[in-house]
Amino acid sequence: MNDTVNNETRATERDQAVAAAMADIRAIAPGPAERDQVERILARLIELAAHHDLFPAGDFPPLDDDQRPSTMYRLAEDDDHRFALYVNSCRDKTEAPVHDHTTWAVIAGIQGQEINRFYTVTDEGTPEQIDEKVVEAGTGVALVGTDFHSIHIDGGALNFHCYGLALEQLDERRWFRPSDSTWQTTMAPGKIAEARPGRR
Numbered sequence: 377m378n379d380t381v382n383n384e385t386r387a388t389e390r391d392q393a394v395a396a397a398m399a400d401i402r403a404i405a406p407g408p409a410e411r412d413q414v415e416r417i418l419a420r421l422i423e424l425a426a427h428h429d430l431f432p433a434g435d436f437p438p439l440d441d442d443q444r445p446s447t448m449y450r451l452a453e454d455d456d457h458r459f460a461l462y463v464n465s466c467r468d469k470t471e472a473p474v475h476d477h478t479t480w481a482v483i484a485g486i487q488g489q490e491i492n493r494f495y496t497v498t499d500e501g502t503p504e505q506i507d508e509k510v511v512e513a514g515t516g517v518a519l520v521g522t523d524f525h526s527i528h529i530d531g532g533a534l535n536f537h538c539y540g541l542a543l544e545q546l547d548e549r550r551w552f553r554p555s556d557s558t559w560q561t562t563m564a565p566g567k568i569a570e571a572r573p574g575r576r
Contacts, residue, residue, distance in 0.1 A: 383435075386429070386430060386432075386435070387435075389430055390427075390430040390431065391573045393424060393427055393430055394424070394451050394452055394461065395452070397420055397421065397423070397424040397461075398452045398459055398461060400420050401417050401420055401421075401459060401538070402459055404416045404417055404420070405417060405480070405540070408480075408540075409480040409520065409540060410520070411518070411520055413480075414480045414481075414482055414518035414519065414520060415518050417480070417482050417518065417538065418482045418484060418516045418517070418518040421482055421484035421516060421536050421538055422484050422485075422514060422515070422516055424484070424536065425484045425485060425486045425513065425514075425516075425536055426513075426514070428486070428487075428513075431463065431486050431534065433465070433487055433534050436449050436463045436465040436534060436571070437465065438465045438466060438467035439567055439569060444566055444567050445466060445467045445468060445469065445470045446464055446465060446466040446467065446470045446529075446566065446567075447464075447465050447566075447567045447568075447569055448462040448463070448464055448465075448537065448543065448565070448566055448567065448568045448569070449462060449463040449464075449465065449568075449569045449570075449571040450462055450542075450568055450569070450570055450571055450572060451463060451571050451572065452572065453542050453572070457541055457542040457544075457545045458540060458541055458542075459538075459540070460538070460539045460541065460542035460543065461536065461537075461538045462536070462537045462538070462539075462543070462568070463486070463534060463535070463536060463537075463571070464483075464533070464534070464535050464536075464537045465533075465534055466488070466490075466529045466532050466533045466534075467532055468529075468530070468531065468532050469529060469530045469531070470527075470529045471526070471527060471528050471529070472526055472527040473526055473551055473552055473553065473554070474493075474495055474503040474524055474525070474526045474551070474552040475524065475525070475526070475549055475550060475551040475552070476521065476522060476523060476524050476549055476550050477519065477521055477523075477539065477546060477549060478521045478541075478546055478548050478549055479521050479539055479540035479541040479546065480518075480519065480520055480521060480539070480540040481518075481519045481521075481523075481537070481538070481539050481540075482516060482517070482518050482519070482536070482537075482538045482539075483511050483516050483517050483535055483536065483537055483538075484511070484515075484516035484535060484536040484538075485511040485512040485513045485514065485515050485516055485533075485535050485536075486513060486534040486535055486536065487513060487533065487534040487535075488512065488529070488531060488532050488533030488534060488535075489510050489511070489512045489529070489531070489533060490510070490511040490512070490527060490528070490529050490533045490535055491508065491509075491510055491511075491527070491528040491529070492508065492509050492510075492511055492517050492525050492526070492527060492528075493505050493507070493508045493525060493526045493528070494506055494507040494508065494509075494523065494524065494525050495524040495525065495526070496524070497524065501557075501559070502552070502557060503524055503552050511533075511535060516535075516536075521540075543565035543566075543568065544565055544568075546565070547561070548561060549561060
């Protein structure tokens with residue numbers, strides 16, 4: 377009984393903390409976000425991620441799926457599909473190829489390490505790495521819609537992913553396929569589990 381009460385209390389406090397953070401984020405970037413705005417959004421998400429007691433890994437287990445070793449838990453999304461916040465839970469090793477988002481995107485670390493590599497696109501149309509950063513507790517990355525990056529996780533990780541528009545709405549994203557050096561726009565967003573109040 378005590379565990380049930382504790383879990384319910386944590387979920388309520390988590391919902392309140394997420395709602396407060398998303399209200400701040402809406403105020404930071406009510407319209408298309410510039411780079412300085414996404415950096416401020418990142419700072420706010422790092423502040424939210426510091427509440428480790430509200431986001432234990434046990435509350436966000438990667439769902440069983442041999443094809444997808446990670447699961448996105450949707451914590452918030454406006455009715456117009458803007459301002460979407462997820463917890464990305466990775467079981468062990470997972471990678472996302474070079475891609476853009478067409479909207480701003482912010483990743484903040486909660487647990488584990490997520491390597492983000494950043495790219496420019498050459499005149500030949502291929503990605504060329506220009507930077508790299510490890511996302512872990514207390515750090516993160518902020519991208520505008522035209523930035524390109526790839527994600528590399530080994531050993532599992534739990535992170536916030538926040539977008540100006542929900543993942544299912546980003547049907548114009550470009551992904552680079554190294555096997556034939558082409559860009560694709562058809563990759564699905566992956567497995568998404570509901571974690572919003574009243575929907576989980």
